[in-house]
Amino acid sequence: MASALNFRRSQFADDFLFGVATSAYQIEGSSFGGAGPSHWDTFAATPGNTANAEDGAIACDHYHRYEADLDLIAGANLDAYRFSVSWARVMPDGRAVNREGLDFYDRLTDAMLERGIKPMLTLHHWDLPAALADEGGWRNRDVTDRFADFTGHVIDRIGDRMAATGTLNEPWCIAWLSHFLGNHAPGLRDIRAAARAMHHVLVAHGKAVDVLRAACQDNIGIYLNFEPAEPANGDDGDAEAALRYHAIYNEWFLGALFKKSYPRRALQGLRPHLPEGWEDDMEQIARPLDWLGVNFYTRKLIAHDAAQAWPSLKEVPGPLPKTDMDWEITPESFEWLLGWIAESHTGDLPLIVSENGMASTDVLLNGAVDDGPRIAYLQAHVDAMRRAIDNGAPVKGYTVWSLLDNYEWALGYGKRFGIVHVDYGTLKRTPKASWHALKQALARD
Template structure:
């Protein structure tokens, strides 16, 4: 048995998102978001579930912070709901919303936990969507104003900021594949949304610097790891295109100030291109303090003409799968981290989400014995340690998620939490994986 020790200053944390846990959809002056609209659209969310109640963390945040403190985390990543701050997306500020997040932040600091705030985790105010949403540039201006309000309110207390969560999901998953809100199926619209979010990120970083906010700011991209089934040029190119759609299309502008030319050409052949205006790329590439990576899975695939968007067909090579159907491929995390370091240099990296969906419920003893989730975490912690030992500047890890919660289009059918949520009583019960992570944090390492 080998002992793997992590650096003493390694940041262990866990993460959530506002619409997934808060509930109180019609309380505290909150305005409607695109997810309120989408979840009420028949056929869009499993079982017609909505985030109206979710985990009710709006009322139970003190209980959740107590769970965080007992877990022993150094930091907690959560998102602020734009519709709680500006119910119409612009206009009058809702002080009740700011006060709520002020209470959450104060309680975290009181508990010795650093708040890591994500400004945008998908809950765009519906009023802005009605005006074109991220498909129009005016939403960039609205977002920067929203960010400025939040910076002014909490800039002295929050030391780590994330502008956007998973711009690929905001753009392609939501506006091309139509799986998430607002549910459009338009490639050019998705390209436009992606570009506008990237510009909004850059302008927000610039505003952060101009205001002299103390702390660090970065963004989070969800990376996919696609490997060629064979070393044929066709398979290699197909895997590169598919991987690049998730990775380089967002990482390159953020850290290099350019879009990858091989994908620019590919998208152009499909009749779509980023609506770049003068100065946009320089804006997007504002210097950031860290890059956040959300990572869950990887796959192998081969070239298949006219299959999908990139002539790429996944080949199942024997991976176990989680209950949501994602491959368990821990080494792909190491490969992705190495790729980021080798490609983009010494920028500090945080894993801002990593976790597994297993729908274990309470056993007769009342406990949740989620051994597969423990195995998943153990294997992925090992790959994190391996990356650090290989020189990757990995500074922290946020487990997804603290609580079972509203899993977007899957509703309440899929569970990622290390704490079990009873959606009828809203009782929280730590799972075995919670206690496993608690031990890893306390010992700053693990045996494998």
């Protein structure tokens, strides 16, 4: 397996940013700092929802260990840290501000700057306050105003020091994975709930952009996840099913943000369930952005499933090597995706690869973790990104997921994505071989 990365910082533009990402609920510890319950706390407290009934109450205790964690980022010669703010920590009931929560992010921001790390903010990475979930959460249009309020409080405190601010992480996961497939909080399987969440999450984004512009922020974006979809077989039914999957997963959010419209194939199933007057929100949703975040892990093979209601499709296992998440390793799909986004929707708008990485069965042995498969994965995807750049894709940054092994949502603590190993018994951090490889590759000449 690979033990080193064969690219160097000098092969990229001087302003190209290399970073690493985390999210608040996955690492901070939701039981600290006056945080209120989020719908992830209640989801995890419900039998059967998470592996081993695990939750984020302690997580990696980043709340108390953030300075040492930032030392690891700086030590790997990374330029930027993409972090998220816990909505439930800042506004425990979704309305009143917890100053202790804002104080933490103030300290965290200053600590980044002291180490020469550029702060890249994610305003929302899935930890909706439980009090707002009680009111319908993303099904209730009122949540869009609550998110705008939250945005204002956060940006008033730390906005002056952000290198970039993104409104939402992976709205497909917030809305579809969580309200239609039921795999994430709030764990619903309801097409009406999903359609409303798919729309309201975008309205919330648009309102947050207005708040950010009013606060003179000039480096605003959103983080979208993508999965190129291919037909499982060559028949027309599978081809059409793959196009439906592509419309729901990849085109829904891009279409609204950059074309002020939803894709026809997705509307075939979702239009009857969208809130009345949804068309009037498109101007609000499509506020101009300064960059787009692209999260990529894998592709999907899709087959038609006539036995199921719309969208009448199913995922089919693919033949390629897989990560510990059972996701195919497909750098060629990543290369295609970066070009397709620019050509079909965003043009010259800068793209930031805001998440890319893999879960691996990492083992701590004699004080070290040899995660050669992760090094090979990162190398293959950086190579694919470089090819996309050479072909004209305006990619301006690459962000590894993730800094730390952490709480992997419904899968608990069983999947390790980090470039730093975490012993969940002691919370000791151990940089993996991938951390050392990045340190070498990103060293300044």
